[in-house]
Amino acid sequence: VPIEQIRNFSIIAHVDHGKSTLADRLLEFTGAIKQNTGQHQVLDKLQVEKERGITVKAQSASIVYSFKGKPYILNLIDTPGHVDFSSEVSRSLSVCQGVILLVDANDGVQAQTVANFYLAFGKDLTIIPVLNKIDLKQANPERVCHQLKNLFDIEAKDVLKISAKLGIGIKEVIEQIIEKLPHPKVDRHKPFQSLLYDSWYDKYRGALSLIYVNSGSAKVGDSISSCHTKKSYEIKTLSLLRPEEHSVDRIVAGQIGLLGCNMRNIKEAVVGDTLHVTSSPVGPLPGFQPPKSMVFAGIYPANLSEHTDLRKAIEKLTLNDSAVTVDIDTSPALGQGWRLGFLGLLHLEVFTQRLEQEHGTEAIITAPSVTYLIKLKATKETVKQGTNEIFINNPAVFPEHIRIEETHEPMVLGTIITPDSYLGPIMQLCQERRGVQKQAVNIDNDRVMLQYDLPLCEIVLDFHDSLKSISSGYASFDYEDNGFQLSSLVRMNILLNNVPCEELSTIVHSSKAQLVGRQMVLKLKELIPRQMIHIAVQATVNGKVLARENIKPYRKDVTAKLYGGDVTRRMKLLAQQAAGKKKMKMVANISVPRNTFIDFLKND
Numbered sequence: 001v002p003i004e005q006i007r008n009f010s011i012i013a014h015v016d017h018g019k020s021t022l023a024d025r026l027l028e029f030t031g032a033i034k035q036n037t038g039q040h041q042v043l044d045k046l047q048v049e050k051e052r053g054i055t056v057k058a059q060s061a062s063i064v065y066s067f068k069g070k071p072y073i074l075n076l077i078d079t080p081g082h083v084d085f086s087s088e089v090s091r092s093l094s095v096c097q098g099v100i101l102l103v104d105a106n107d108g109v110q111a112q113t114v115a116n117f118y119l120a121f122g123k124d125l126t127i128i129p130v131l132n133k134i135d136l137k138q139a140n141p142e143r144v145c146h147q148l149k150n151l152f153d154i155e156a157k158d159v160l161k162i163s164a165k166l167g168i169g170i171k172e173v174i175e176q177i178i179e180k181l182p183h184p185k186v187d188r189h190k191p192f193q194s195l196l197y198d199s200w201y202d203k204y205r206g207a208l209s210l211i212y213v214n215s216g217s218a219k220v221g222d223s224i225s226s227c228h229t230k231k232s233y234e235i236k237t238l239s240l241l242r243p244e245e246h247s248v249d250r251i252v253a254g255q256i257g258l259l260g261c262n263m264r265n266i267k268e269a270v271v272g273d274t275l276h277v278t279s280s281p282v283g284p285l286p287g288f289q290p291p292k293s294m295v296f297a298g299i300y301p302a303n304l305s306e307h308t309d310l311r312k313a314i315e316k317l318t319l320n321d322s323a324v325t326v327d328i329d330t331s332p333a334l335g336q337g338w339r340l341g342f343l344g345l346l347h348l349e350v351f352t353q354r355l356e357q358e359h360g361t362e363a364i365i366t367a368p369s370v371t372y373l374i375k376l377k378a379t380k381e382t383v384k385q386g387t388n389e390i391f392i393n394n395p396a397v398f399p400e401h402i403r404i405e406e407t408h409e410p411m412v413l414g415t416i417i418t419p420d421s422y423l424g425p426i427m428q429l430c431q432e433r434r435g436v437q438k439q440a441v442n443i444d445n446d447r448v449m450l451q452y453d454l455p456l457c458e459i460v461l462d463f464h465d466s467l468k469s470i471s472s473g474y475a476s477f478d479y480e481d482n483g484f485q486l487s488s489l490v491r492m493n494i495l496l497n498n499v500p501c502e503e504l505s506t507i508v509h510s511s512k513a514q515l516v517g518r519q520m521v522l523k524l525k526e527l528i529p530r531q532m533i534h535i536a537v538q539a540t541v542n543g544k545v546l547a548r549e550n551i552k553p554y555r556k557d558v559t560a561k562l563y564g565g566d567v568t569r570r571m572k573l574l575a576q577q578a579a580g581k582k583k584m585k586m587v588a589n590i591s592v593p594r595n596t597f598i599d600f601l602k603n604d
């Protein structure tokens, strides 16, 4: 079809506002999928996505629709709604000319609605505002229209009102996409230039690339090259996603398609790369910022014998998730493992859940950490290195305090939307988490939008859960990266009879050191089994003891509880004790079972 008859768009919405349901309805309405086949949420392919109801990887589908006697191709780019995946949202939006801003007519504007609106607005995309779930009894379209006017200056007369569930208003949505969105501005006569904006691994065909053609055209059999790696490939397969693959011989400017060219390794399909026909080289299109890892955690096999299985599983999963970074890590207590970097906590959870579900691997995940920036005092060493700045995400490598000039921590700008009755407890929570209020705006008679500067490390663990529980689930939260800020950070060491135990050290803000130290020694007192000798558990910062607990000695005789002489039971217990000893790590003559570390790291 001519360029004038192509539209590329995304649906952006807060989680649960009905994005996947609307996508299904659009596909059904245009006959891309059959109605009522129970084939719900066809774009949510991964099992985790189905369970959690979130879209993790952005997927695409091409819809064909006849309007005023002409066929149109509407390319729907599905985007993840959750903050952790905002780099994927941003990536998807760069191939669109417009978005549907979908808002629940009962819930109203929520934190992710605001974040996603600004992403689209910043890219100068046309925005079609749509209220969903108007079938709900509690739906209050007027109020939500008022919020849209207040926050985004959207006029009530421009807002569509639909029910994705009941299929009301779907035709209007499609026709507005055709009428309001501009077609892609591209030239089909120029040389082929395309943006690789997503990729995944296929067992049989190797890495597949989802491309947006910015100019020209290409056909099966053409030789193409990457601007980034300079490598060349022959195009083996081209297909449109409708949403299942539909083979084509040629793909032209303005279109989105799936390209297979025998790339063996997913690392060759670099997201953000530009592909061109080998014989007519072109410059690269503006690429993307590579996604930035925000949260790091160590991962170790639950049983040492499962090391190889875990390694294979991690390799496989990272094939389809280029946002995860992997480094080798070792711990004297936990053995050989890896340090993985994630976009956020949900990303970490999704990854480990997939590890279990898709690869049947059990793994120990250590408490998550963020990346800190440390400026060292000038020495011969720093002069030689040319910089005194180091980035660390592992407490074990935090430098001695005498070497440190300044410590900086990563910050986020957090957006919270809440009914004003919860304002008090929410402001208190933010304060406890060292937040600084930037803005408070009424978005209607009884709802408020708050913005806070917050340290990332204070929100990665349980901020979202706490917020939900103090607001009975009504407050929503989203955040964006906000750079580093000077902060007073210290490394807390845990000592067992005066010997430091690397695995247990953490980085904390100095104002919280006392509290955290107290909690840690109490927990260890519970976890470390009593032994023949007396054990002192201490939490220290810069050599100063902040908290201490004692574990009293006792004689361990596992057979003491047996009266009488059941020999086989006695032998069995002794054997168990011997086996247990093998799994110990010795710290200052104290044998600490591997499980102690696991329990300590797990429930933190």
Ligand code: GDP
Pocket: 013, 014, 015, 016, 017, 018, 019, 020, 021, 022, 053, 054, 081, 132, 133, 134, 135, 136, 162, 163, 164, 165, 166
């Ligand atoms: P997403 O997280 O934005 O993809 O939202 P989903 O499409 O998964 O929908 C979230 C929930 O809202 C599901 O239980 C849907 O059945 C429900 N839902 C979606 N659209 C409507 C609607 O128009 N009316 C009603 N009543 N429920 C809807």
Ligand code: MG
Pocket: 019, 020, 021, 044, 053, 054, 055
């Ligand atoms: Mg969804």
